Amino acid sequence: MIALGSDHAGRDLKKIIMQHLEAKGIACRDYGWPGEPAPVDYPIYGLAAAKAVAGGECEKGIVICGTGIGISLVANKVQGIRCALCSEPYSALMSREHNDANMLALGARVIGPELAKMIVDTWLQGQFQGGNHAPRVEMIKTIEKTGAL
Numbered sequence: 001m002i003a004l005g006s007d008h009a010g011r012d013l014k015k016i017i018m019q020h021l022e023a024k025g026i027a028c029r030d031y032g033w034p035g036e037p038a039p040v041d042y043p044i045y046g047l048a049a050a051k052a053v054a055g056g057e058c059e060k061g062i063v064i065c066g067t068g069i070g071i072s073l074v075a076n077k078v079q080g081i082r083c084a085l086c087s088e089p090y091s092a093l094m095s096r097e098h099n100d101a102n103m104l105a106l107g108a109r110v111i112g113p114e115l116a117k118m119i120v121d122t123w124l125q126g127q128f129q130g131g132n133h134a135p136r137v138e139m140i141k142t143i144e145k146t147g148a149l
Contacts, residue, residue, distance in 0.1 A: 001028070001057070002021060002026060002027070002029070002058060002059070002060050003028075003031055003049040003053055003057070003058035003061035003103075004018055004028050004029070004030050004031060004032055004049065004061070004062050004064075005030075005032045005049030005050075005063045005064070005071070006033055006063065006064040007032070007039075007040050007041070007045055007064075007071065008033055008039055008040050009064075009108050009109060010032065010042075010065045010066070010108040011032065011035075013113060013116055014030070014062075014064050016113045017062060017064070017117070020117050031048040032045045032049070032063075032064070042065045042070050043070075043071075043074045045063070045071070046063050046071040046072075046074035047074055049062075049075065050063070050074065050075040050081045050083070051078055053078075053081060053103055054078050054079060054081055059102075060102050060103065060104075061102065061103040061104070062103065062120065063103060063106075064107070065105075065107070066107060066108060067107040067109060067110055068107035069085060069105075072084070072085040072103075072105035079144055081102060082095075082099055082100060082102055082137075082140065083101065083104070083105050084101040084103070086123065087106075087110055087115075088115070089118050089119050089123075092104060092119045092120075092122045093122050093123065093125075095123065095126070096127065097127065097128060097129045098133045098136075099133070099137060100128040100133075100137050101123075104119070104123045106119065106120075
């Protein structure tokens with residue numbers, strides 16, 4: 001199950017991504033702004049999606065706002081979340097293979113729908129490689145819990 005969250009700026013792209021994933025047989029849960037494109041606060045929806053991933057309700061999450069910056073910052077405040085803001089497929093793949101990212105952030109005002117679908121597909125296909133990357137991810141977890149290494 002993929003958690004999807006967005007504010008007003010990301011609402012339309014979120015719907016496109018959700019339809020894309022469901023057409024591939026990937027279950028989604030919508031934690032994003034469902035209403036009209038009136039301004040709303042992205043922290044509400046980024047937090048809801050991140051908590052669903054951190055709590056185990058969803059395996060991974062995708063969050064979308066205008067640039068992807070704000071909503072990625074929110075998601076990364078939730079313990080256990082490693083949310084990567086990506087605007088092209090290579091970074092999306094590396095975020096999974098090297099950083100074991102469990103959430104992806106996209107900027108609806110930065111990338112178009114077709115590129116967003118490519119990024120999402122690449123991100124979902126990526127697998128954490130472990131090896132020399134595993135101790136680094138463990139360091140991130142330690143910093144998250146203690147504020148130090």
